[in-house]
Amino acid sequence: MQKLLMKCESVLNYLALLAIFIIMGLTTADAIGRYVFNRPIGWAYEITEKYLMVIAIFLAASYAYRRGAYIRVTFFVDRLPRQTRTPVNYFVQVLSILFSLLLVVATTKRAIHMIASGTTLGLLDYPVWPGYVILPIGLFAMSLLMLFDLPRVRTGNSSLFQEEFKEEFTTGEVGEENRGGAGQE
Amino acid sequence: MKLPLGLPFIVMVLALLLGVPIPFALGIAGVLGIWIVTGDWNMVLGVLGMESFSSTASYIMTTIPMFILMAHFSSSGGLARDLYTGVSKWVSHIRGGLAIATVFACMIFGAMSGASVAAASVMAKIAMPEMRRFGYSEPLAAGAIAVGSTLDILIPPSVAIVVYGIVTQTSISKLLIAGVVPGFVLAIFLILCILVWVTIRPSHAPKTVHVSWAERCRALVRIWPSFLLILMVIVLLYTGIATPTEVGALGAAASAVIGVAMGRLSWTGIVEAIKETACTTTMIFIILIGANIFGAFMSLSGVPQQVTAAAIEMGINRWVVIIGIVVVYFVVSMFMDEIPLMLLTLQLTFPLIIKLGFDPIWYGVLSMMMVSMGLVFPPVGMIAFIVSGTAKVNLMKVYQGTSVLVIAIVLTTVIIMIFPQIVLWLPSTMH
16 A cells, blocks of 8 residues: 555656756747747746646655655754654654645645636636646645654654755765766766 | 734744754744634635745746756766866966865856755865865865855855745846855955965965966866856846746756766766756745745734834844844854745845845845855854765864855955945846
């Protein structure tokens, strides 16, 4: 069950990556079209704004969570003794789950409202609601991951408490450079 | 019973101290605040639903992922290595020359990348081994890399400046161009600091190397794609031919093309760069959503207006206010990184600053200076962490170096405060 959900989640993540790539391509084509050929892509703006940006951000929400990108102020917590830190971390994890679920409820409500209203984009006759539907999907995936992580809080393995740069400390790995580095010599 | 308006602020600080992720701490405090002001749960849900969408679905916001993507393409495309090699050949005969080359390379790389974090990890990978090889001390080498990387924040493109522009609704093109001259000033101060340091303590940079003129010229040949990219970015921004968003997308596409054409950017490299971009972008936007929820509470409650009115009523000299803000920023930035810090504080400080008659562009650049300081200064400094982790230098050694070289940032801040024209002149010549 959890495995299947993780598969779905990684599909969402790849869609987000694709959206970023398309934003780059579309905006570039639009700019070149406008200034070089005097023929801008009229719909690029709206598609980017109302669909692609939302996909890029919200469908990557669970990915960013897994990577430990949700920055926290750890200065004080790090100084707590271990037996106090664990309950505090449980509290933080539960609070985060509750808040994300609240976001899921709020964005679902908004999406239902938009579907009912039938609003369309300005230039194109496409409905606005698909953009709004993306939000609860992405946020729900993130909430699920947080929920799965709840039992891992005790061992300190919840992604919420993994920090991107702390990880680099121990493994000595650094994001993009490490991979790009191979091709640099 | 009406709960006091101060409660959301207390809840936010407590949540932050307990280690609740910054976006959630802001969001939770905002939810509480909106509920206190309106007493209506439907209103709370309405704001949450609305802010989540409107904080992201905006064309101008696209600038953020595009600048980040450009930074990642530039850093994995090997442009930084060519730059460093090219520049170091020209200054290696001076004592401390390799550290100076690092500053130059950071500055030029800053013009191809919008994320100081990317600059720090790239430069640590490239410049550190070279400086080690020539016997440079770790504090000097790591310090030059860390403080040099903050140039990336000032020199356009810059993600932090875009975030400032979005939050305060200030012209992003003008803000970006405004960072150019202060960037140069900071680079000059930084080089002077390095020179003074190695003159007083020559043991930090024992060796110098002489390079023939022919070799120097050969090294320049490899740099031209970088210069082409930089020229494109600056010219398009300055002339206003393209919007910042378009500059970001064009820059990202161009740096990817250069990387592929030079055979240094593989398909996996591209995917990895986009993955990094997705991660960083989402991180920023989730905080932005939290900040906007909290912001909705603030505007419903009228707290910023009250604070502004109170500050003006007290009749404090406006310079005292701004120096107070600088000090507070400096302290808070020890515990928090650039973008959360800005999103957290601007809603309160910006209206006050404007009311006191300061220029929004000037304050934007000043904020960047404060942010830069926080990034390299103990106990929490993202850039110091990255340099330490990437270059395998003890964090304390990095801090030793940055606490000396941070003087350059302090001097630049003071100069900008005394002569605001340094910031405002270049954008004032734009149309």
